[in-house]
Amino acid sequence: MSLPGVGVFGTGSTARVLVPLLKAEGFEVHALWGRSEEEACCLAKELSIPFHTSRSDDVLLHQDVDLVCIYIPPSMTRQIAVKALGIGKNVVCEKAATAVDSFKMVTAARYYPQLLSIMGNTLRFLPAFVAMRQLLVEGYVGDIQVCDVRVYGPSLLDQSYGWTCEELMGGGGLHTVGSAIIDLLSYLTGARAHRVHGLLRTFVQQNGLIRGIRRVTSDDFCFFQMLMGGTRSSSGGVCCTVTLNFNMPGSFVHEVMVVGSTGRLVARGTELYGQRNGSKGEELLLSDSGWVGPEVKEMPLPHLRGLSSMVKALRQSFQAHEERRSWARGPVAMAPTFEDGLYVQTVVEAVKRSSCSGEWECVEIMSQEPDPNHNLCEALQRNKN
Amino acid sequence: MSLPGVGVFGTGSTARVLVPLLKAEGFEVHALWGRSEEEACCLAKELSIPFHTSRSDDVLLHQDVDLVCIYIPPSMTRQIAVKALGIGKNVVCEKAATAVDSFKMVTAARYYPQLLSIMGNTLRFLPAFVAMRQLLVEGYVGDIQVCDVRVYGPSLLDQSYGWTCEELMGGGGLHTVGSAIIDLLSYLTGARAHRVHGLLRTFVQQNGLIRGIRRVTSDDFCFFQMLMGGTRSSSGGVCCTVTLNFNMPGSFVHEVMVVGSTGRLVARGTELYGQRNGSKGEELLLSDSGWVGPEVKEMPLPHLRGLSSMVKALRQSFQAHEERRSWARGPVAMAPTFEDGLYVQTVVEAVKRSSCSGEWECVEIMSQEPDPNHNLCEALQRNKN
Numbered sequence: 001m002s003l004p005g006v007g008v009f010g011t012g013s014t015a016r017v018l019v020p021l022l023k024a025e026g027f028e029v030h031a032l033w034g035r036s037e038e039e040a041c042c043l044a045k046e047l048s049i050p051f052h053t054s055r056s057d058d059v060l061l062h063q064d065v066d067l068v069c070i071y072i073p074p075s076m077t078r079q080i081a082v083k084a085l086g087i088g089k090n091v092v093c094e095k096a097a098t099a100v101d102s103f104k105m106v107t108a109a110r111y112y113p114q115l116l117s118i119m120g121n122t123l124r125f126l127p128a129f130v131a132m133r134q135l136l137v138e139g140y141v142g143d144i145q146v147c148d149v150r151v152y153g154p155s156l157l158d159q160s161y162g163w164t165c166e167e168l169m170g171g172g173g174l175h176t177v178g179s180a181i182i183d184l185l186s187y188l189t190g191a192r193a194h195r196v197h198g199l200l201r202t203f204v205q206q207n208g209l210i211r212g213i214r215r216v217t218s219d220d221f222c223f224f225q226m227l228m229g230g231t232r233s234s235s236g237g238v239c240c241t242v243t244l245n246f247n248m249p250g251s252f253v254h255e256v257m258v259v260g261s262t263g264r265l266v267a268r269g270t271e272l273y274g275q276r277n278g279s280k281g282e283e284l285l286l287s288d289s290g291w292v293g294p295e296v297k298e299m300p301l302p303h304l305r306g307l308s309s310m311v312k313a314l315r316q317s318f319q320a321h322e323e324r325r326s327w328a329r330g331p332v333a334m335a336p337t338f339e340d341g342l343y344v345q346t347v348v349e350a351v352k353r354s355s356c357s358g359e360w361e362c363v364e365i366m367s368q369e370p371d372p373n374h375n376l377c378e379a380l381q382r383n384k385n
Numbered sequence: 386m387s388l389p390g391v392g393v394f395g396t397g398s399t400a401r402v403l404v405p406l407l408k409a410e411g412f413e414v415h416a417l418w419g420r421s422e423e424e425a426c427c428l429a430k431e432l433s434i435p436f437h438t439s440r441s442d443d444v445l446l447h448q449d450v451d452l453v454c455i456y457i458p459p460s461m462t463r464q465i466a467v468k469a470l471g472i473g474k475n476v477v478c479e480k481a482a483t484a485v486d487s488f489k490m491v492t493a494a495r496y497y498p499q500l501l502s503i504m505g506n507t508l509r510f511l512p513a514f515v516a517m518r519q520l521l522v523e524g525y526v527g528d529i530q531v532c533d534v535r536v537y538g539p540s541l542l543d544q545s546y547g548w549t550c551e552e553l554m555g556g557g558g559l560h561t562v563g564s565a566i567i568d569l570l571s572y573l574t575g576a577r578a579h580r581v582h583g584l585l586r587t588f589v590q591q592n593g594l595i596r597g598i599r600r601v602t603s604d605d606f607c608f609f610q611m612l613m614g615g616t617r618s619s620s621g622g623v624c625c626t627v628t629l630n631f632n633m634p635g636s637f638v639h640e641v642m643v644v645g646s647t648g649r650l651v652a653r654g655t656e657l658y659g660q661r662n663g664s665k666g667e668e669l670l671l672s673d674s675g676w677v678g679p680e681v682k683e684m685p686l687p688h689l690r691g692l693s694s695m696v697k698a699l700r701q702s703f704q705a706h707e708e709r710r711s712w713a714r715g716p717v718a719m720a721p722t723f724e725d726g727l728y729v730q731t732v733v734e735a736v737k738r739s740s741c742s743g744e745w746e747c748v749e750i751m752s753q754e755p756d757p758n759h760n761l762c763e764a765l766q767r768n769k770n
Binding site for chain 2: 145146148197199201203204221223225239241243245247248249250251259261275277278279280281358359360
């Protein structure tokens with residue numbers, strides 16, 4: 001029984017938390033990639049990782065690396081993830097920047113079904129949401145009617161100008177936090193959004209550090225609705241409403257409520273509460289036993305605990321087999337697949353479209369890659385006439 | 386110094402609370418109107434009101450009645466309110482059922498400017514909202530960005546089938562509770578909605594008491610957004626989001642949050658909290674000193690306390706003058722006028738249109754009454770061709 005060696009991409013706050021969590025579960029982290037030698041060197045020293053580099057192949061081809069964890073800016077994710085699978089490595093990664101990128105990742109994952117490929121989306125693993133889903137399946141709330149989510153917190157922008165400021169680079173509340181919520185709601189309800197409506201705003205376009213000709217384009221306020229499931233039921237299925245506000249320094253609110261015909265469940269932070277119709281008050285269904293891992297300012301507790309639970313599940317998955325590259329599906333069965341990642345990205349883009357058009361937008365999952373020569377063909381067609 | 390005699394229309398829960406509040410402030414309630422003799426008689430006995438009737442003129446023409454309080458189903462409000470003003474009585478009344486009705490009430494109020502005519506919308510008078518508005522004016526939150534309101538509670542339906550079940554009769558969460566919120570947000574922000582988007586649902590269409598061929602058409606879940614003020618600011622002004630859910634028996638949540646560039650204010654129930662950016666935690670700005678009036682199951686505490694404060698303001702307004710029909714504008718200056726009532730009704734109808742069309746709808750306040758012969762004229766036009 002031996003765990004796979006790990007290579008980590010990224011030097012941001014998630015990578016910084018992930019490495020100690022991996023080590024605590026018995027994984028050996030052999031290699032670290034950073035965008036610059038300097039960043040990589042600095043974090044590798046801090047976390048005692050024997051090898052660091054700024055060249056991705058050096059990690060992907062590293063002989064001791066069997067599992068690659070990719071926590072880098074969204075615009076770079078697809079390239080590394082697809083290459084890692086091609087080289088035969090198991091992959092845990094963060095979301096990509098576009099649906100086209102997500103689709104390419106799905107194609108690669110389908111091509112290598114024997115390799116582990118999951119989205120490092122962490123909320124599904126949070127014990128409160130695992131318990132919530134179980135109770136929903138058991139009928140605690142009856143027929144699900146409404147999901148109501150709100151996440152409030154301080155600015156998501158980095159200290160300096162970078163991808164977090166740029167909507168097209170995958171920055172903003174919707175892409176960063178909303179995508180985790182979109183995934184979570186489909187996990188909880190067992191349904192997918194078919195129509196969405198949204199409104200995005202950038203209230204703070206400049207600050208003390210981002211000024212002059214530079215301007216933030218990513219959203220700091222986002223508000224969207226999703227109509228889930230089929231249109232079978234007369235009332236139109238489940239309505240989800242999500243409010244994200246990152247203009248609230250000094251606060252962190254993370255509340256997920258599911259209301260049904262016979263009761264409701266609410267996860268506040270990492271704790272789960274419930275109330276059945278007819279009962280006098282809320283009951284505490286799952287308390288937070290206290291977090292003993294590292295405290296991270298940039299990372300809210302639900303994400304931190306979820307990440308920790310995911311690493312535990314990874315350990316169980318790989319422990320199930322003798323061979324260090326082999327893994328068992330059971331412990332990671334609830335993890336979001338790359339297909340789930342494509343769904344989430346498709347919803348994100350539909351919400352953005354809706355914010356521009358002002359209309360309800362359909363969620364249509366890409367089934368084949370858009371032809372890169374599409375525009376060229378059109379131009380040729382026009383010339384013929 | 387003498388207070389005007391009062392006539393009350395209505396035998397519902399609001400009227401039942403209002404009469405003791407009026408008496409406690411020194412008003413004499415001389416007459417009560419109910420839809421049936423029986424209802425009127427029963428409540429008049431209970432509340433020791435000397436005269437009761439089911440004929441509206443008997444109250445309106447009653448010589449001791451100088452102030453008429455109208456708390457009856459929305460579809461009947463316009464007729465009584467307009468007639469009362471015509472007879473020269475001061476009027477406090479609940480919302481009407483349609484914008485056309487509201488417009489007729491505005492016309493009457495304009496015609497008799499010396500008479501008091503206010504909407505009995507009670508949230509503006511709640512001390513927490515008075516304090517909130519004052520702090521907003523003083524710049525506690527900086528530039529207002531987002532208002533986020535949620536009201537959760539048990540079903541609004543009456544025990545038996547009636548107007549509360551009928552969308553067209555003014556039933557439903559949007560009309561009953563949403564209208565108070567729409568008014569409140571314009572009071573707090575000093576701006577009006579120019580575009581709205583909404584979604585209404587009736588999750589519970591039948592219950593133990595409403596069954597067979599009868600079906601509830603009024604909403605029990607409503608969710609709407611309002612874009613306030615002009616389109617001058619680059620970020621598009623204030624965004625308001627309102628979630629109303631009346632499928633939550635055993636709970637009552639009433640939360641109004643205003644987020645701005647430098648801080649935020651939140652009214653939870655009847656208490657006010659605030660946090661400025663940079664401070665560590667929320668501060669309690671106005672606590673609830675405890676309610677000593679009657680407890681009413683059907684009426685949430687913010688509405689009850691607001692109603693109580695409004696009655697106090699009425700007393701001050703009438704006390705300012707010797708003559709019992711005269712009143713001073715000062716104490717009731719913050720009360721919503723009939724013009725505010727028309728604005729609120731216009732927003733309610735725009736939200737309903739949006740829920741049908743799926744699109745953002747403009748809020749256009751009626752400036753002249755629609756021609757009742759409009760359809761006839763069109764028919765004549767068609768016949769000519």
